[in-house]
Amino acid sequence: MTFIQSIKKLTPFYYLNFKTMKMKTYFVAALATMTLAACSKDAETGAPPPAAKTNFSVSLPGALETYGVEDPQAAGQIAPYYENVVVYLVDAGNNAMGYSWTDAEISAKQKRFEQVVEPAKVIVVANTGSTSLLTGPTSLASIENGLKNLAVADQNRAVKTIGAADVKGNAAGDYLSVQQVALYGEQTTFTSETPTDGHTLKKAAVELKSLVSRFEVGTVKAGTGLDALTVEAVYVNFFYNDYGQTSSQNFSELTWPVTYTPAWATDAANAAVTSQTGTKAYTYQVFAGSLIPHIIYKVSGTVSAGYKLADGTGDADNSTSFTGKYITVKGFRDSGSLISEIEAHKIYKMGLADSGIEITPDKITDKPEKAKIDLIVAVSVADWTVANVTPEI
Known part of the structure; x- marks a missing residue:
């Protein structure tokens, strides 16, 4: 833009x-x-x-x-x-x-x-x-x-x-x-x-x-094939560093750092983010444009017997605990339409209701920004003001 x-x-x-x-x-x-x-x-x-x-x-x-x-x-x-x-x-x-x-x-x-x-x-x-x-x-x-x-x-x-x-x-x-x-x-x-x-x-x-848009991010919850799912940390990736769009942050699976920076772009899990009435939110402001932010959850939990995570973690007969895995949200839908550009003076809300975004085992990977796993979340959008978006798996 x-x-x-x-x-x-x-x-x-x-x-x-x-x-x-x-x-x-x-x-x-x-x-x-x-x-x-x-x-x-x-x-x-x-x-x-x-x-x-x-x-x-x-x-x-x-x-x-x-x-x-x-x-x-x-x-x-x-x-x-x-x-x-x-x-x-x-x-x-x-x-x-x-x-x-x-x-x-x-x-x-x-x-x-x-x-x-x-x-x-x-x-x-x-x-x-x-x-x-x-x-x-x-x-x-x-x-x-x-x-x-x-x-x-x-x-x-x-x-x-x-x-x-x-x-x-x-x-x-x-x-x-x-x-x-x-x-x-x-x-x-x-x-x-x-x-x-x-x-x-x-x-x-x-x-x-x-001159920016705001993302308000809720939590995730266990869907079919998961006995438990807990957020450990949240990150925002893919954003412009300046209003002129001269540089951006866009880590890939291969370049993901050991320590994620800047500090404002990551949050440790917070129990106040419940995605129920009175919930807090993980929040990030980004400059508008065609670079769509990715929201990444670091998670732990338990995969149900007979199910496996995307990396094969799981067992046919027993539940299997896991930690340090990732969910990468790479896109958003607003009223069913895929968002191709982020607009200034708008708030994008995702996963703030119904106890969070429902996740299945196949969307959980061993690394963030996994190339073969795409997760699209539906959001709502409004002028500085509010838009609710939700994840599409």
Whole structure:
């Protein structure tokens, strides 16, 4: 998926208003509500009027170190944690001016710019993590290139706990990894609104969305041919390392490491993941695109008499215990259709109900990413928001 295509899939998150006078303009912007105002008056003594100027103010909405399981998220209920914010004003020639916010401005939920030229486009980026975006004079191409450096590790941060409201105005509480991801929005269209002070008033809806998709993963359960099945660990494999898709992690059966890294991409088994009411989930954020993540379970258990695992483990007359085996989910179905591309700003849920994904012995292998074993799971998908998917064996 291209940069522009991924952006067009995002959903609304804030608004932009402006009003025009004649010689100077007033510009206001907000991350839940973004406002732009401009006014001008006749040029004096016959001199040609200068280019319209704009005062710009951005307001943020309020928001609700070890890795661990998280609560599954409901559609439309993910409130962001604000770490940093950059606003770009882009003209018709794709020249831009970037402005970053101070902690005090983020805390005040407002940033104001005096006398700037009314832009053709407004871009807002929040939570860039370890990536530093350009500020000052720049270009649209440079902004897009900077976004390509966003790292997947920064989209999978440990839960952040704040004991008291911080200097940026984030309220006390726990912030899940999904609340700390990079957000992006842009707008080019302004609509006329009813004037409040006699001046022309316009508004533009700006969409601020996540640049990643989220996987919420449940447990597995014993199907026919298994007396018992227990999860030992969970891994995510096959994902882009950066938003620009310049590199990826895609271990095979032969290259699977002794110690799996990075830390965010693996979890030890957690008893809170029950795939029943009140369950937690193993969670991972990945960048959108055609690289479909693989979910791998390391398992132990008991194969029933008369059944065998894919590697031949089992006995015709007796139950056989096993440990250190693997289940590799290599695909997902949504409403029966095989998913060929992961979309940004969507949550993919799998195996979170009915006590987990039912597994039969033939899907359990001696190594992960076994070439001859494919397991497809059905999922549901929704905009940042939720989609439930399930495994297909």
